[in-house]
Amino acid sequence: MAAHYDVLIVGGGIAGLSLASALAGNCTVALVEAEQELAYHTSSRSARQLIPSYGPPVVQELTARTLELMAARDADLPEPVLTPRSFMLIGTEEEVNAEASGSMRLITHSEALQLCPALVPESFAAAGLDNGSFGSNAPLLLEDHRRRAAGAGADIITGARVHSAQHLGSGWQVGAGAEGFEAGVLVNAAGAWADELAVISGVEKLGLQPYRRTAAIAAVERPLPEGSPMVAAADNSFYFRREGDGVLISPSEHVPSGPEDARPRPGDVERLVDRLNAVTTLGITGIRKAWTGLRTEAADGVPVAGFDAEAPGFYWLAGQGGYGFQTSAAIAELAAGQILGSTPGNPAGPSPESRTAQALAATRWSIRR
Numbered sequence: 336m337a338a339h340y341d342v343l344i345v346g347g348g349i350a351g352l353s354l355a356s357a358l359a360g361n362c363t364v365a366l367v368e369a370e371q372e373l374a375y376h377t378s379s380r381s382a383r384q385l386i387p388s389y390g391p392p393v394v395q396e397l398t399a400r401t402l403e404l405m406a407a408r409d410a411d412l413p414e415p416v417l418t419p420r421s422f423m424l425i426g427t428e429e430e431v432n433a434e435a436s437g438s439m440r441l442i443t444h445s446e447a448l449q450l451c452p453a454l455v456p457e458s459f460a461a462a463g464l465d466n467g468s469f470g471s472n473a474p475l476l477l478e479d480h481r482r483r484a485a486g487a488g489a490d491i492i493t494g495a496r497v498h499s500a501q502h503l504g505s506g507w508q509v510g511a512g513a514e515g516f517e518a519g520v521l522v523n524a525a526g527a528w529a530d531e532l533a534v535i536s537g538v539e540k541l542g543l544q545p546y547r548r549t550a551a552i553a554a555v556e557r558p559l560p561e562g563s564p565m566v567a568a569a570d571n572s573f574y575f576r577r578e579g580d581g582v583l584i585s586p587s588e589h590v591p592s593g594p595e596d597a598r599p600r601p602g603d604v605e606r607l608v609d610r611l612n613a614v615t616t617l618g619i620t621g622i623r624k625a626w627t628g629l630r631t632e633a634a635d636g637v638p639v640a641g642f643d644a645e646a647p648g649f650y651w652l653a654g655q656g657g658y659g660f661q662t663s664a665a666i667a668e669l670a671a672g673q674i675l676g677s678t679p680g681n682p683a684g685p686s687p688e689s690r691t692a693q694a695l696a697a698t699r700w701s702i703r704r
Contacts, residue, residue, distance in 0.1 A: 337508060337515035340365045340490075342674060345497055345511070345532055346524030348378035349473075349659050350652050352480035353667035354522065354674075359487035361675055365518070366489060367511040369496035369528070374477050376596065377526055378659065380628030381473045382550060382585065384565050384576065385661040386422045388439035388465040393637060393694040394658050395437045400665035402469065408479070408664075416476045420562075420576070422468035423450060425459035426569030434569045435463035450564055453557065458614035464564070470576075471660055497525075500536040507536075507648060520674055522650045527594035527629040529653035538646040541639060541702055543631050543654050545592045549599050550585040551625035552578055553608065556618030573607060575615075581623060584611060589630075597627040632656040635701040637694060640670050642677070644698040650674060651697040669695070 340363045344351045347368030355366045370376070387398050402417070409415040424431055424439065425447060435441060440463065447462035448454060485491055495512030500521065507521040525532040527545040534540060559577040567574035567587070575584045586607040608619045633639050633654035643649040652670055655662065669692060693699070 337517045338365065338490075339363075339517045341518065342520045342522060343367065343507065343509055343516050343518035344522040344524055344652075345509075346526055346528075346652075347373035347491070347493065348376065348524065348526055349374065349477060349480075349663045350526070350655060350666070351522070351524035352477055352484065353663040354524065354652060354670050355484035355489050355491070356480040356487075357667040357671035358674065359484045359489035361671070364484070364489040365516060366484070366491045367495040367497065367514075367516070368491075368493045371494045373481060373491070373493060377628040377630065378473070378477060380550070380626050381471075381660055382574070382576075382583065383471045383473050383660070384420065384422065385417070385469045385471050386465055387467045388422070388435070388437035389661070390658050391637060393691060394662060396691060397638075397662035397665040398658070400668070401662055402467075404664035404668065405476070412475065412479060414472070414475065416472045416479070417469040418472070420468060420470035421450070421564040422465040423447060423564040423566045424463040424569050425454065425566060426461060427459075428461040430569035431461040431463050437465075438467045439463045439465040451559070451566055453559060453615045453617050454566070455614050455616065468565070473660060476660070497532060497535060500532070502537070502646060502648065518648075520648045520650055520677060522652050522670075522674070524652040526653065527592075527631045529631065529651070531594060536646065536649060538643055538649050541633060541651065541654070541697065543633055543639075545594055545629040545631045547588055547590040547592045547597055547627055548585065548630050548657070549588060549603050549625065549627040550583060551599070551604050551607075552581050552623045553584050553619045554581050554621045554623055556620055557616060558582075559617070573610060575611060575617075582617060582619070584608075584619075592629055594629070597629050599625045599627050630656045633702040635699075637701075638662060638666060639695060639697050639702065640666050641673065641692065641696040641698065648677070654702075666695070
């Protein structure tokens with residue numbers, strides 16, 4: 336016998352978990368995750384920085400709302416998810432002017448060196464600063480979503496990879512692991528596997544593309560002082576920030592990949608260390624650990640949140656790219672409103688499509704590859 340739910344969410348990363356915690360208590364919810372643990376892939380490999388000036392305008396709007404919701408949530412937690420940590424962009428004047436947007440302001444060369452004395456002065460010409468940026472405690476946030484969802488009655492099942500899904504009558508029948516599920520709404524929050532889940536479900540793919548992004552924790556001779564900003568190159572060739580007595584570093588690569596359990600490739604981290612030792616005085620002496628995540632993007636670089644154009648009850652929650660954590664609460668709020676408006680027993684019906692909902696919609700032409 337299949338278990339019946341109003342909503343079945345496929346994917347236990349930040350997208351799926353934040354939606355589960357937003358929905359639970361308002362309808363019956365189950366979340367299934369293919370891996371044995373939640374947030375195993377990209378969500379556990381985050382740079383843990385929320386940057387209001389990062390991304391296109393709709394992403395910046397979602398980030399502002401997410402920060403507002405997270406700040407309110409912090410009042411109920413034993414320790415805060417958010418910690419103020421500014422974000423600094425460096426490069427040529429042309430590069431910084433092209434990338435600076437939203438809450439970022441241009442600062443002088445000397446101001447940049449005061450904020451991050453580890454920078455070699457000759458390595459950059461211009462800088463921008465976002466003082467509204469925050470570091471995030473990603474594990475705490477993920478666990479809070481899981482706890483809230485489970486506490487409100489959501490069933491969370493790990494080690495349950497979806498192997499079949501079909502729309503029958505007024506809902507979906509889904510096989511995941513050894514379990515069977517029936518649900519009125521099937522949410523595709525499968526990250527890098529989102530298009531694969533669509534194929535299994537008989538739904539047209541959106542052409543979502545995963546991209547590699549490697550990071551590492553490095554030991555240094557001269558640690559950054561507490562309160563130092565995260566620093567990124569405006570040409571997207573690296574970023575670094577303080578991580579205890581070491582630094583978190585990344586080559587910011589954007590290399591297409593298939594959906595996989597990604598791992599660093601030989602030479603990527605070594606070349607980054609050489610570069611950072613040339614443009615900073617950190618004195619990187621070794622790598623403590625390194626990892627690679629997949630940032631899955633739609634063709635227009637904007638996340639996808641909305642019902643499929645053709646498949647009834649199939650909801651896309653995918654393509655967050657590098658904006659997953661910083662938009663998560665706002666997208667979950669929007670998605671929950673749309674889904675609850677579509678489930679039986681909700682007399683209000685679907686809410687009017689807002690400009691933000693239209694920008695994220697799975698029906699928009701700009702994401703068809």
